[in-house]
Amino acid sequence: MEEEILIGFLLAFLGFFVVLLLVGLVLFILQAIGLFxxxxxxxxxDIAWLAWIPIVNQFLMTWLVENDVHPGxxxxxxxxxxxxxxxxxxxxxxxxFVSFIPLAMIFYAxxxxxxxxxxxxxxxxVIAIITIGVxxxxxxxxxxxxxxxxxxxxxx
Numbered sequence: 001m002e003e004e005i006l007i008g009f010l011l012a013f014l015g016f017f018v019v020l021l022l023v024g025l026v027l028f029i030l031q032a033i034g035l036f037x038x039x040x041x042x043x044x045x046d047i048a049w050l051a052w053i054p055i056v057n058q059f060l061m062t063w064l065v066e067n068d069v070h071p072g073x074x075x076x077x078x079x080x081x082x083x084x085x086x087x088x089x090x091x092x093x094x095x096x097f098v099s100f101i102p103l104a105m106i107f108y109a110x111x112x113x114x115x116x117x118x119x120x121x122x123x124x125x126v127i128a129i130i131t132i133g134v135x136x137x138x139x140x141x142x143x144x145x146x147x148x149x150x151x152x153x154x155x156x
Contacts, residue, residue, distance in 0.1 A: 028054065031137030035060055037144040038113070058085075058106055065112035081105045103133070110136050117143035 032051045039048035039060060050060040062078040069077045084101045092099040110128055114121035118139075128136045 027134065027137040030141040032057060034137070034140035034142075034144040035064070038064060038117075038140070042148075058102075061106065061113065062109045065109045065116075068112040068116065069108070077105075077109070081109075106133070106136075110139075113143065114139065116148050117146045119149065 035051035035057055036048045039045065039051060042064060044064070047060065047063070051057045059078055059082065062081045066077050067074055073080065081102060084105055088099045088102050107125065107129060111121055111125045114124040118124055124135075124139050128134075128139065
């Protein structure tokens with residue numbers, strides 16, 4: 001009887017793990033499609049393929065907003081993200097909060113992507129923070145076919 005209960009728990013855990021894996025794969029594909037198309041539309045077609053490589057696609061995300069972030073970070077935001085990512089890997093077992101720095105930088109980059117493609121960037125950012133980033137791939141996928149806001153030609 002106890003073995004049947006244990007097998008039932010193991011099967012339930014396995015089923016839950018498979019569902020999480022499938023959801024993660026779907027979210028990865030949605031984000032990759034969105035980032036790939038955004039990179040191509042923004043003239044970065046030579047590096048758009050990076051959207052399909054896990055972890056590296058986060059660097060593409062920071063690269064897409066490199067010139068949109070606050071002036072003090074322009075031109076070095078992706079480098080700073082890379083440093084923060086490596087530092088978080090090295091020190092996260094010693095200092096707990098260090099692992100949140102790259103996450104905060106990704107949320108920061110996502111805000112500027114949302115600002116480019118949505119009239120409500122703060123709403124997208126708040127939803128992304130509440131869902132711990134789960135909604136970001138969906139938003140990026142939705143943004144992929146939108147025109148950049150504020151780039152209308154000014155006719156004099």
